[in-house]
Amino acid sequence: MDKPFAITLDVGSSLANKTGSWRTSRPVYLDRLPPCNNACPAGENIQAWLFHAEGGDYEAAWRELTQNNPLPAVMGRVCYHPCEDACNRGKLDAAVGINSVERFLGDEAIKRGWKFPAPPKESGKRVLVVGAGPSGLSAAYHLRRLGHAVKVVDAGPMAGGMMRFGIPKYRLPRDVLDAEVKRIADLGVEFEYNRKVENIRDTMTEGKFDAVFLAVGAHIAKRAYIPAGEAAKMLDAVSVLRDMEGEEKPMLGRRVVVYGGGNTALDVARTAKRLGASEAIIVYRRNREKMPAHDFEVEEALQEGVMIKWLSTIKNMANEGTLTVEKMKLDEKGFPQPTGEFETLEADSLVLALGQDVDLSLLEGVPGLAIKDGTVQVAPNMMTGYPGIFAGGDMVPSERTVTVAVGHGKKAARNIDAWLAGGTYEPAPKHELADFEKLNAWYYTDASKTVRPMLDIVRRTSTFDEVVSGLDETNALFEARRCLSCGNCFECDNCYGVCPDNSVIKLGPGKRFEFNYDYCKGCGICVSECPCGAIKMVPETI
Amino acid sequence: MEMQTVKFYQTGTFTVGNRLLDENERSVQANMERTNSLNSGHRACQGCGEALGARYAIDAAMRVTGDKLIAVNATGCLEVFSTPYPETSWQIPWIHSLFGNAAAVASGVAAAMRVTGRSDVRVVAQGGDGGTTDIGFGCLSGMFERNDDVLYICYDNEAYMNTGVQRSSATPPAARTATTMAVGKEPGNVFGTGKNVPLIAMAHHIPYVATASVANLRDLEFKVTRAMNVHGARYVHIHVPCPLGWGSAPADTIKVARMAVESGLFPLFEAEHGEVTGRTRIRHKVPVTEYLKLQKRFAHLFGKTPDQERLDQIQAIADKNIRTFGLIDTELAHG
Ligand SMILES: Cc1ncc(C[n+]2csc(CCOP(=O)(O)OP(=O)(O)O)c2C)c(N)n1
Ligand code: SF4
Ligand SMILES: [Mg+2]
Numbered sequence: 039m040d041k042p043f044a045i046t047l048d049v050g051s052s053l054a055n056k057t058g059s060w061r062t063s064r065p066v067y068l069d070r071l072p073p074c075n076n077a078c079p080a081g082e083n084i085q086a087w088l089f090h091a092e093g094g095d096y097e098a099a100w101r102e103l104t105q106n107n108p109l110p111a112v113m114g115r116v117c118y119h120p121c122e123d124a125c126n127r128g129k130l131d132a133a134v135g136i137n138s139v140e141r142f143l144g145d146e147a148i149k150r151g152w153k154f155p156a157p158p159k160e161s162g163k164r165v166l167v168v169g170a171g172p173s174g175l176s177a178a179y180h181l182r183r184l185g186h187a188v189k190v191v192d193a194g195p196m197a198g199g200m201m202r203f204g205i206p207k208y209r210l211p212r213d214v215l216d217a218e219v220k221r222i223a224d225l226g227v228e229f230e231y232n233r234k235v236e237n238i239r240d241t242m243t244e245g246k247f248d249a250v251f252l253a254v255g256a257h258i259a260k261r262a263y264i265p266a267g268e269a270a271k272m273l274d275a276v277s278v279l280r281d282m283e284g285e286e287k288p289m290l291g292r293r294v295v296v297y298g299g300g301n302t303a304l305d306v307a308r309t310a311k312r313l314g315a316s317e318a319i320i321v322y323r324r325n326r327e328k329m330p331a332h333d334f335e336v337e338e339a340l341q342e343g344v345m346i347k348w349l350s351t352i353k354n355m356a357n358e359g360t361l362t363v364e365k366m367k368l369d370e371k372g373f374p375q376p377t378g379e380f381e382t383l384e385a386d387s388l389v390l391a392l393g394q395d396v397d398l399s400l401l402e403g404v405p406g407l408a409i410k411d412g413t414v415q416v417a418p419n420m421m422t423g424y425p426g427i428f429a430g431g432d433m434v435p436s437e438r439t440v441t442v443a444v445g446h447g448k449k450a451a452r453n454i455d456a457w458l459a460g461g462t463y464e465p466a467p468k469h470e471l472a473d474f475e476k477l478n479a480w481y482y483t484d485a486s487k488t489v490r491p492m493l494d495i496v497r498r499t500s501t502f503d504e505v506v507s508g509l510d511e512t513n514a515l516f517e518a519r520r521c522l523s524c525g526n527c528f529e530c531d532n533c534y535g536v537c538p539d540n541s542v543i544k545l546g547p548g549k550r551f552e553f554n555y556d557y558c559k560g561c562g563i564c565v566s567e568c569p570c571g572a573i574k575m576v577p578e579t580i
Numbered sequence: 581m582e583m584q585t586v587k588f589y590q591t592g593t594f595t596v597g598n599r600l601l602d603e604n605e606r607s608v609q610a611n612m613e614r615t616n617s618l619n620s621g622h623r624a625c626q627g628c629g630e631a632l633g634a635r636y637a638i639d640a641a642m643r644v645t646g647d648k649l650i651a652v653n654a655t656g657c658l659e660v661f662s663t664p665y666p667e668t669s670w671q672i673p674w675i676h677s678l679f680g681n682a683a684a685v686a687s688g689v690a691a692a693m694r695v696t697g698r699s700d701v702r703v704v705a706q707g708g709d710g711g712t713t714d715i716g717f718g719c720l721s722g723m724f725e726r727n728d729d730v731l732y733i734c735y736d737n738e739a740y741m742n743t744g745v746q747r748s749s750a751t752p753p754a755a756r757t758a759t760t761m762a763v764g765k766e767p768g769n770v771f772g773t774g775k776n777v778p779l780i781a782m783a784h785h786i787p788y789v790a791t792a793s794v795a796n797l798r799d800l801e802f803k804v805t806r807a808m809n810v811h812g813a814r815y816v817h818i819h820v821p822c823p824l825g826w827g828s829a830p831a832d833t834i835k836v837a838r839m840a841v842e843s844g845l846f847p848l849f850e851a852e853h854g855e856v857t858g859r860t861r862i863r864h865k866v867p868v869t870e871y872l873k874l875q876k877r878f879a880h881l882f883g884k885t886p887d888q889e890r891l892d893q894i895q896a897i898a899d900k901n902i903r904t905f906g907l908i909d910t911e912l913a914h915g
Contacts, residue, residue: 047666052621054667060626092590092600480838480864483592519590519600528590531597535609535797536834538632540620544612547599557620561627561823562831569591 061560070472070525077124091518108179114141142514161185166247171199173253173431176447193234256394256432267357275391291386298391420450472525476571533564622669623661627830629820644808654682654707680715683723709750724784737822745825762880781815785854795837827876839871844898
């Protein structure tokens, strides 16, 4: 008993008092699904690649990105980025410029010569891909990385499909496309061009292919019956854009009228301007709200001097190029109805941009297929009614965009891989959505979107230079750092700091955090103050 | 005092840490080796703002002094929940004497260090608003006036919480406490009295006075660090919500504190030798109702027919603070 006066017990630590027993609910860490990822038709893990980009590790970012999409430099130019429409940052100031960062990463990869790793092992299976467009390229890439031998055949002279023969150069420079195709070829994918597959089952047997992915696209221009004089110059958008890739540029004249309201109509009108037309007029039967073309493309086209005649249909085209146009009005249901009012329009040429059909001739005689509205029906695993024949891209029912096509290619590849192994592909269950309400937005700094510098309008209309130029390194880094990391811990240390009970254990860089449930009283401050919504409270079960 | 210098990072310096910042730009609380001066196992309620504020402040002071720090504690929740005999949560030398004498005991400890040649060992005194603005006020004023080398930290939860939420001279107007019930013609605490101890501390012309909040860690650490880098009498007054006494959700502790700052009701400023030398700007101004409605002690102001007159009076207090301390940067939209 050599304790001081009136002291009877040894000094103890409050660690003996396990306050965790007070708790009625406990915080748990989780990853939620960021809205951008959720909206991406190619299934990119956007938040994850932005995470690397934020730290300036662009190669890691690019590698994460290409887990899902082998064409970032193309995507960064032609994708309509539904991710940005869904981006939570849009509710704060403006959406993160995901697309421009993607393009920066894609360009950086080309500049630095980054390559894909060889597949870890060969499966011994052979897969044929018909069509070297976005869907075919994507499928070929994923199948190859999964270890299969892949051959791509295409009826055209080069790879790219609609990316080469449909999208104008001013939106997608060909050296960019070539570089990303070459990288896929370097992975060991075999390409054969100028070969049209006549009968798919024969081709499969001859080449001893175990499975096939069809992605022939939709290249046949839809026609509309427009009475026209012998000498009237009527063309279709598909061939105009395809001819832009050849030696002989199409001759459209000084006054060009384009009929249609989709992105293709805009592409043709903008191309005509660049070919020297003094007037490029789009005639469309409905109004701007109903126009399927994307807003920013309409905006850019108008800036370039393209004119648009709304609520008009073309009745006929006389020899000298005089078009008779009827004014329309929308009925209550929003359908255009004739008004009986006519006017005339002078044109050196009329280009029809009324949509495209699929050439399904290679499928003749294949049993079990379901064809509807000119497209091949596929099961959720992208397989047609014939075992081993999968299909995707514009030839199956879907929204016809490059990104959707790339997504189909990936999905088909994963299912083909499973099917070849005699199983079925089970995608990982989706995490719950990290919507804006799950965030504590107070913590994010204010910063406005770095707008991609636009090329001077004059320069843009007279050349085929790219219209939208890229971000430089500092811009790209800044843009990436605007990401809120929705639903996914980015190690801001808030939980570790704000716990009044020291019940959060910091595990160190890259390792995130852990709760010490011995002392956590379940107050939930960490959940409230987590900026990105990566913690939630769950009731204790006693 | 503007902490936000690195504009381009996701969260700048608003979060506790930030993986994109240099190690030396991060907060003390982000450090894996922080002292944890007030350790786990303490008996504070769920979501206690005072426990949080004390760890923030003392860990920061420990870093500045190279762990050579003694703390003197007044009676109150912080003392009671951290030291039920024979346990302690304190991982630093710590002494408690009485409710009203913390400033005097700290003056004595500082003197003892000086005469024993341990001038490297620094002293903090800490207490609640009751122990500081009421019963300990005489000792505090004396400590200021003698310019003793002590940092006094007041954890202001705006009432005597430990004995069951009785009104103190720091209780805000209209607030319901056990002794200012929400009944009668003027429910809750009276308007027009109370005492602003940071301003009174300034009137002693001591070297350093600051207000801080658990809602702004960087600001709080900055101020404790500054305070510890000077000698003489210093005073830091920290706003710490009390879920039990205020009737707020434990998970909302920091949010409540943030709304007090963002509405202008709790101005964050610094003063040197009696003059205001810095203020922390409001980032996103909110009406006082955003703060009040989170707390049951103000519930009588809302309900079916809100007490607009009193709400306006409280708003007027916030607006006056914003004007007096220049809390909104008029050149920038937000600071
Ligand atoms: C001289 C004296 N009077 C009364 C008490 C009882 N008492 C203990 S703590 C306390 C209230 C403390 O209030 P405050 O200083 O605001 O600290 P809080 O508990 O709110 O953190 C009181 C009245 C006491 N310990 N000593
Ligand atoms: S802020 Fe980042 S994670 Fe959130 S939706 Fe936008 S890009 Fe995706
Ligand atoms: Mg108190």
